[in-house]
Amino acid sequence: MASPRSSAKTRLQKGKIVEPRVHILKDGSLSAVAEYIKEGKAKNIIVMSGAGISTAAGIKDFRSPGTGLYDDLEKYNLPYPEAVFDISFFKDNPSPFFRLAKELLPGRYRPTFTHYLLPLLARKGLLLRSYTQNIDMLERLTGLDDELLVEAHGSFATSQCIKCEVVTDSKWVRKHILKSSIPYCETCGGLVKPTITFFGEDLPARFGRLALQDFKKCDLLIVLGTSLQVEPFNRLITRVGPECPRLLINREKAGEEMHGGFDFDDKWKYPTVRDAVFLGNCDDGVRELAKLCGWEGELQAMFEAGNIEMQIAEEMEALSLAAELEEAVAVANEAEKEAEEEAEEKAEKEAKKGARKEAKKEIEKETKREAKKEAVAVEPETKRPLQKKEEGKEKEGRQKETPAEKDVPSEDDVVQQLSERLLSTDLNAASETFTAADEILAVSTESVVVVTTIVDTKEAPKPAQV
Template sequence: MSTTNRGQLATSGNSNGSQNKNNDENAESIIPTVPVKPIGIAKNVSNGKYVFPDIKKEDIWNARMFLKYYGVRDFLDKFLPNELNSLYLYFLIKLLGFESKDRLLVKLVQENVEEKIMPGFEYTYTSIDDPLEKKYTIRLIKDLQKAMNKILSTRMRLLNFYTIDHFATRLLRAKNIIVLTGAGVSTSLGIPDFRSSEGFYSQIKHLGLDDPQDVFNYEIFMKDPSIFYSIANMVLPAKHNWSLLHSFIAMLSQKGKLLRNYTQNIDNLEAYAGIPKAKLVQCHGSFATASCVTCHWSLPGEKIFDNIKRVELPLCPHCYKKRKQLMTAFKRRQEGIIESHDEDDWDPKMDESTIKSYGVLKPDITFFGEALPSKFHRSLKEDISKCDMLICIGTSLKVAPVSEIVNMVPARAPQILINRAPVKHAIFDLSLLGFCDGIAALVTKKCGWEIEHSDWKTYANKNYQLEEREKGTYDVITSA
């Protein structure tokens, strides 16, 4: 068989024609194209050398998306012919955007491949003899597996979703939005975030902890709860006061678009703003309730707010008497004074760390060292496959497992970041950088909606300018 055209990647439209047409009309088609036929590598009959098909950026994107969208089995079935040699494996690795690190292998491939089809020569696509030794085939199989695993574990940016108009258009028809929120959604209320230069952790360096995060370490709390309560007032929620951004999420719920709000915040402001309990997952717990670390008696969190404001330990009334006895007996033992009745109060298993936390009421915040609430895992299992949009707001995505949500949602679901600074270790289709409340107002206006909040008119009447840093990343500048 002779040919004058270099081998190409043959593709066709997806079988769901009506859906593709619909998506194309909205410039948001995200379903990868299915190849008409498997990869074809041409062979020069005269010299035995091969010619690879051309690879464009769009081909790499499509191959990666196909793998993520349809899975490994369909990917290999659609892209590879039934009869192949090791060069097909090498080419498929390149089609996914990778290159083998074995220099000798790459050199051998280059020796057996010519750059393009030469006019006047005869080429065939049916010869399957392998120019490489079996050991290289095994190496290529391993490299291909690594490449596929890398793709499957890494999110890809959607080609046709990169502007705020794309966001607004998709928001209007989305039905199962996951909103992931962090401390940045509450900073407009005077509640500090955690990791910025002026955040909570930078403000508690005076405590002398090896790591400021240790203020939320469960083991340290049990040894000395006064460390946490010396600064707890700094993160105490403002009762029944929430931001425009909180109301934006509540609005999505009212419109039947919110699948779930996964919040890393402990201030319980989402609940105050009216986000239904069924739609809210407080991943790290909250101040909404508190429990005794000894008897596990529970009470509304607001009952200990006065203690927190006075920087004092809130104590369980059911454990108070026993705590007092233990503290007295322990103090006497330290002083070398042991009275007979102290032995009745003393538990030989007790030590100073146990006594300090005995009967202390702890907000039901998930400290480092504690398991996340079961609702987090249960809800995530239900929600991931349903998600049609992920909006991450006011978070640096530094704390697992919540930060892993960005890698779990379907590849077809657009991901948007609303934050003061970019998050470089995650891949978002659209990043809007600025103040959360203002960006929420801008997006709401583009959708033709209004937010029920006392600050709505103030933010709605502001002027907003978008300055592009790079494709899909914008600084949102606010002016009066």
């Protein structure tokens, strides 16, 4: 490393002569940083980044007045904006986070021009490590080696149960997020969330381990798109050596209030003058830095190639999703068909069952009708003894009638009998012991008696009816 520049003037502090201030950079501009790089003084560059590098991708940052994500969280009815990332609040009410996660979910956005500065520095062998607060995983999509990346606040790359700490399938959690549903652990029933570091949680162990060694080696710190308000991430800028130059590319100045923080306006009068700033969009600042370093064309080519790859990947994913959707529709149709067939089969069974019931009823009715017919047919037989009994009674009643009435023949019968007797009598027969005249007299007498009897019988009073 070349010797730092020193001012010609010495400083007086409380009446004592103090060593002159050392200028690591000639001034606080991008060109001074570019010159530092081109001179070969930056061999272990650390890049710290925040939400500001992703705004060009369409992802809102958190704290920009009027446009930041925290200003857009009123619809979630939070007690305070940061509650959406507060672990205590999350345990009681996880719904706001998962509704927000649907908007932040990786796969909807592409890396920006700024993101491709990281693989460019890595290609040139200048990147020691990239430390990011972002959870959008856009650094990964540039092709940056995972070993060169520290996601200080975690990411959607993995998911874990907050109760039993079992690591779960991120694709499974992603499906829940897309469906606006809350995932619960299949092992213990606890809440499952992406391994994003919430307020109240410790940062990943890898962050602390690597930060301890990396910032001692750093010879150029580039801070991109962050307000440096979240600890302990913001404190990283104080860990580099006192002669390590620092560059901030952001829409506004940040990190000036903490001890050992930036000193853009020479407020703190540090022994070394090493801080530079570019106020504006990250993409504009990075493009200007790349241009000053002679890397603009290379960076632009990487950005365009990356977009083409992303487009192809998105199209492939779209085709895959379409195939999955088609398969899901086919499965749903098949299930619906099976359900319809099952319903038809069930209806047919019910119909057959109903028909059997009706047939059984008809058989029962027919059986009853046949039994009734048989009963009707048998009824005279069963009543015959009774009829005979009645006939016997009637006969007995007739027998109780007066003998004279019972034995008296009708007038016609008597006349017929007498006539026959008269005609059969032989008036010339001599052998008879009595004469014909006597026979006629006897018949006549008998006729009178019979007629008299008939008349008397008819005139006799009938017995009273009981």
